[in-house]
Amino acid sequence: MEWGPLAWSLLSRVRQQSPLVQCITNFVSMDLMANVLLSAGASPAMIHSLEELPEFTPNAHALCINVGTLTSHWLPAMKAAASLAVQHGKPWVLDPACTELVDLRPTVIRGNGSEIMALADATVGTAKGVDSAHNSMDAVEAAKSLALSSGAVVAVTGAVDIITDGHRVAGAANGVALLQKITATGCSVTALIAAFVAVDPTHAFEATASALSIFGVAAEMGIEMAKGPASLRVHLIDSLYGIDEASVLSRVKITHMK
Numbered sequence: 001m002e003w004g005p006l007a008w009s010l011l012s013r014v015r016q017q018s019p020l021v022q023c024i025t026n027f028v029s030m031d032l033m034a035n036v037l038l039s040a041g042a043s044p045a046m047i048h049s050l051e052e053l054p055e056f057t058p059n060a061h062a063l064c065i066n067v068g069t070l071t072s073h074w075l076p077a078m079k080a081a082a083s084l085a086v087q088h089g090k091p092w093v094l095d096p097a098c099t100e101l102v103d104l105r106p107t108v109i110r111g112n113g114s115e116i117m118a119l120a121d122a123t124v125g126t127a128k129g130v131d132s133a134h135n136s137m138d139a140v141e142a143a144k145s146l147a148l149s150s151g152a153v154v155a156v157t158g159a160v161d162i163i164t165d166g167h168r169v170a171g172a173a174n175g176v177a178l179l180q181k182i183t184a185t186g187c188s189v190t191a192l193i194a195a196f197v198a199v200d201p202t203h204a205f206e207a208t209a210s211a212l213s214i215f216g217v218a219a220e221m222g223i224e225m226a227k228g229p230a231s232l233r234v235h236l237i238d239s240l241y242g243i244d245e246a247s248v249l250s251r252v253k254i255t256h257m258k
């Protein structure tokens, strides 16, 4: 498969169609998540009130649920929105923490190595706050078994992002280590996956790999102008907004691992 042209065509569709992506996320990540979606051409809406969901969620093109700081009074809204998305045939993407939501048939689950291993019930070492104590490669088998048990495409982020549907495994090697020093980059790339899946819901594996790779390419372009995490955050958004076909074709590094 030619990943570069595929990733470019999906980004172009996001830019043309501007999918409405509903996000239910923590306060830390709302700002970066909305800005990443806008700069990619999607239309973000941070909507979590239970009253608004019946009208809003059926009209969104995708839903992104992030359980970074799980507050019990938000869980009913997360569950209701996920159920509405499934009922109305809308793809939804989960940034994990709780198995209850995995049962609600997400299209994609994205987490770091530790999160995916915990979800897959594999042996987990010491947790490190919201950051990963595990390399993404440690989580390949856990990701495959989670994909098979949940029916979702599972993505594990890290130096190499792993994407699997339980049968196929791809690795996306774009990105820069300094992304880990900006809070909410993981949450934001999850929302970008939702935008890509919104424009091609029947190819969630390809859309997920493309979104992860494009986000990494934007970071690689951004770091050429950045002095540290704060300016990388700015240049990441600018690069995602301005990225062109030649950059995508020359920089996308996705390989099939199995």
Ligand SMILES: Nc1ncnc2c1ncn2[C@@H]1O[C@H](COP(=O)(O)OP(=O)(O)O)[C@@H](O)[C@H]1O
Pocket: 111, 112, 113, 130, 131, 132, 157, 158, 159, 160, 161, 174, 175, 176, 177, 178, 179, 180, 184, 185, 186, 187, 189, 212, 215, 216
């Ligand atoms: N060592 C690394 N080198 C390059 N990119 C990385 C590295 N670690 C994480 N990333 C990228 O940073 C983004 C956030 O991933 P990650 O830090 O794993 O998520 P989280 O914030 O949920 O722990 C992803 O796009 C991922 O590809």
Ligand SMILES: Cc1ncsc1CCOP(=O)(O)O
Pocket: 026, 028, 029, 068, 069, 130, 131, 182, 183, 184, 185, 186, 187, 188
């Ligand atoms: C700092 C922090 N604390 C709770 S959620 C959160 C944001 C984490 O975002 P990411 O995992 O994408 O860096």
Ligand SMILES: [Mg+2]
Pocket: 130, 131, 179, 180, 182, 183, 184, 185, 186
């Ligand atoms: Mg992080």
